[in-house]
Amino acid sequence: MSDFKVTIRSRDNNIHVLELKGYLDAHTTPALEDSFQKMLNEKKYRLIVNCKELSYISSAGLGVFMAFIEDVRANDGDIKMSDMSPKVFNIFDLLGFPMLYDIVPAEEEAAKKFDMTK
Amino acid sequence: MTHQPHTSRPESELLDLFEFSHVVNSSLDLSIILDTLLLTLMGKLLSAKAVVLLHEERTIFSVVNGKGIPKSFLKQKISLPRIRKKTIRVDKVFCEPLFTHGINRLFPIVSQDHVIGYFGVAEHSRRPIGTTERKFIETLISISATAIEKGFSFRTVKTINRSLDEKIQQLKTLFELAKEFGGILEQDKLLKLFSLTLMGQVGTSRYAICLKEGKSIYSKISGAYLETDKGLIFDLVQSPLLSSAIPRKKKYEVLREHLAKEKIIALIPLQMQNEVKGVLCLGERLRGGEYSESDLEFIFSLSNLAFVSLENSRLFIEEIEKKKLENELLIAREIQQGLLPRTLPEIAKFEISGINISSKQVGGDYYDVIPADNGTFIIAIGDVSGKGTPASLLMANVQATVHALVPFHLELPVATARINDLIYRNTGSDKFITFFWGALDPKTRKFQYVNAGHNHPLVLRANGSIERLSEGGLILGIMKTVMPYEEGSIVLKSGDSVIMFTDGVSEAMNVHGDDYTEERLEAFVKRQNGKTAHDILTGIKNEIQHFTHGAPQSDDITMVVFKAL
Numbered sequence: 189m190s191d192f193k194v195t196i197r198s199r200d201n202n203i204h205v206l207e208l209k210g211y212l213d214a215h216t217t218p219a220l221e222d223s224f225q226k227m228l229n230e231k232k233y234r235l236i237v238n239c240k241e242l243s244y245i246s247s248a249g250l251g252v253f254m255a256f257i258e259d260v261r262a263n264d265g266d267i268k269m270s271d272m273s274p275k276v277f278n279i280f281d282l283l284g285f286p287m288l289y290d291i292v293p294a295e296e297e298a299a300k301k302f303d304m305t306k
Numbered sequence: 307m308t309h310q311p312h313t314s315r316p317e318s319e320l321l322d323l324f325e326f327s328h329v330v331n332s333s334l335d336l337s338i339i340l341d342t343l344l345l346t347l348m349g350k351l352l353s354a355k356a357v358v359l360l361h362e363e364r365t366i367f368s369v370v371n372g373k374g375i376p377k378s379f380l381k382q383k384i385s386l387p388r389i390r391k392k393t394i395r396v397d398k399v400f401c402e403p404l405f406t407h408g409i410n411r412l413f414p415i416v417s418q419d420h421v422i423g424y425f426g427v428a429e430h431s432r433r434p435i436g437t438t439e440r441k442f443i444e445t446l447i448s449i450s451a452t453a454i455e456k457g458f459s460f461r462t463v464k465t466i467n468r469s470l471d472e473k474i475q476q477l478k479t480l481f482e483l484a485k486e487f488g489g490i491l492e493q494d495k496l497l498k499l500f501s502l503t504l505m506g507q508v509g510t511s512r513y514a515i516c517l518k519e520g521k522s523i524y525s526k527i528s529g530a531y532l533e534t535d536k537g538l539i540f541d542l543v544q545s546p547l548l549s550s551a552i553p554r555k556k557k558y559e560v561l562r563e564h565l566a567k568e569k570i571i572a573l574i575p576l577q578m579q580n581e582v583k584g585v586l587c588l589g590e591r592l593r594g595g596e597y598s599e600s601d602l603e604f605i606f607s608l609s610n611l612a613f614v615s616l617e618n619s620r621l622f623i624e625e626i627e628k629k630k631l632e633n634e635l636l637i638a639r640e641i642q643q644g645l646l647p648r649t650l651p652e653i654a655k656f657e658i659s660g661i662n663i664s665s666k667q668v669g670g671d672y673y674d675v676i677p678a679d680n681g682t683f684i685i686a687i688g689d690v691s692g693k694g695t696p697a698s699l700l701m702a703n704v705q706a707t708v709h710a711l712v713p714f715h716l717e718l719p720v721a722t723a724r725i726n727d728l729i730y731r732n733t734g735s736d737k738f739i740t741f742f743w744g745a746l747d748p749k750t751r752k753f754q755y756v757n758a759g760h761n762h763p764l765v766l767r768a769n770g771s772i773e774r775l776s777e778g779g780l781i782l783g784i785m786k787t788v789m790p791y792e793e794g795s796i797v798l799k800s801g802d803s804v805i806m807f808t809d810g811v812s813e814a815m816n817v818h819g820d821d822y823t824e825e826r827l828e829a830f831v832k833r834q835n836g837k838t839a840h841d842i843l844t845g846i847k848n849e850i851q852h853f854t855h856g857a858p859q860s861d862d863i864t865m866v867v868f869k870a871l
Contacts (some may be wrong), residue, residue, distance in 0.1 A: 251504065
């Protein structure tokens with residue numbers, strides 16, 4: 189089992205942060221899926237994914253973001269991402285994610301983006 | 307500045323040139339270089355429109371940058387000759403697209419003796435470009451030529467690097483999945499991983515897998531639209547294909563409409579050993595845009611990888627199921643064989659012979675010869691519905707019941723009713739038994755019997771005539787006994803034989819799908835007059851083997867033959 193962990197914490201303005209740590213690949217995607225599903229079940233739709241300690245993401249991992257984004261946005265929420273290492277950002281960038289998602293350098297900035305939209 | 311107009315002009319031009327050269331040569335970013343060039347020149351010439359064209363191949367130039375022109379004109383490809391004149395006038399004949407956009411003068415950009423592009427500008431008729439201005443433009447262009455070439459190469463390298471990165475990413479994904487798929491046997495898990503990867507890598511969440519055989523797999527795409535067009539779609543999709551590239555032929559019209567309705571924009575064949583076994587239908591990409599050739603290639607590899615794994619897992623599970631079934635059948639056969647009499651009792655003045663050839667599936671046939679303590683012999687044959695273990699277990703029930711009832715010397719119709727009620731109570735209505743049994747008294751040579759829906763046994767009289775034993779009642783197990791069973795009775799004279807059999811005999815099938823039939827059996831039996839019970843039985847067995855000739859045995863074959871000596 190590869191090492192991967194999701195920690196969830198909440199911020200002001202009903203924003204919830206998913207902190208990803210480790211290696212997100214085919215083995216570990218279920219953990220991220222479960223976390224997103226949990227957020228949706230609890231009707232938490234304003235989500236920031238903090239990738240500060242994310243060391244790798246595979247296509248399946250990226251797929252999880254795609255799998256939930258429509259539901260989240262349908263509920264007036266969003267998934268924003270922050271604090272990516274250049275290596276991880278490169279993968280997101282190669283697959284065209286910046287066109288679909290707000291990817292910002294710092295979590296604070298992502299939180300502010302939520303504030304501006306609401 | 308107005309104080310010294312004559313000395314300041316060349317000085318300021320020199321300053322301009324110096325600054326320009328500095329900006330242009332300190333950047334590798336082609337758009338900054340070109341922006342600077344365009345804006346400087348436009349300012350100098352007071353022109354509102356200017357473009358830069360760069361050479362691509364042969365006579366093709368592309369509009370790489372421009373000011374004051376519509377955005378749609380950018381990136382356009384234009385055919386132009388490579389002319390090394392100082393300046394070229396553009397009219398409608400020379401180059402219509404440029405002329406239409408107001409560009410009427412070109413200056414070649416030359417680097418190392420090659421025309422690498424053109425600077426085009428709209429020259430105002432009221433303000434023609436003078437010789438000094440022309441010289442200045444030429445100087446600016448020659449200063450920037452090297453920088454442009456450098457910037458252009460840099461941009462090309464960047465593009466190549468990015469597409470290399472993309473390829474590496476794709477290969478990484480394929481490699482990871484090849485590893486991953488190999489270890490997963492659950493189809494749901496495989497499909498989930500495939501689906502997530504497709505979403506992440508390609509950016510679509512709408513796809514369906516249409517399989518040539520068996521059920522199609524749908525994910526987020528509704529409807530069974532593909533079922534009707536299966537043949538067509540499998541012929542059509544031999545390699546990855548965009549829906550928009552389906553030939554505009556009449557036979558594809560309906561399919562095209564279906565695909566448009568379901569928003570399927572690409573079709574990917576799923577192959578096993580070079581044969582198309584399925585088609586992956588892809589919906590639109592969430593981030594927009596068409597699928598590129600390299601996308602399709604990647605999806606083709608990815609989906610075929612997934613498909614092969616799916617097939618492998620299916621085959622593996624099938625193999626396990628088959629093993630399980632084989633084990634079950636082995637058990638069923640053991641039960642059945644254990645219930646059949648190993649040896650038949652001797653009956654004075656009678657010959658008796660029995661046989662059971664169980665089919666691969668184990669049919670649940672039963673026969674028995676039980677000596678009763680009053681000197682009679684109970685001779686029974688039966689066929690339980692269904693196959694395999696359930697059938698053999700039900701047969702075991704019947705056997706036990708028959709054996710339990712024999713010592714009570716009940717009238718056969720009463721005993722039959724008991725068996726019927728017992729089975730009816732203890733099994734579902736889908737389980738039933740055709741059953742025939744009789745009591746043979748060797749002293750009186752009387753054979754009393756009850757036929758509960760079983761194939762009528764044949765009586766071959768010594769004179770060659772045939773009778774059928776049909777008295778009795780309903781099949782066992784389908785309803786409670788309401789009507790009492792009737793009993794039939796015959797007396798067997800010397801040379802008379804009774805042939806009891808199950809439908810495995812009469813319905814034995816040849817390769818053409820024809821049944822052996824009771825008529826054929828009867829005709830054959832007629833010719834067996836004078837033969838021993840054992841010879842009659844063996845004769846029928848051989849006759850059936852001859853008839854079916856290599857066709858697999860579909861049901862148990864069971865016979866009991868007895869003959870009065």
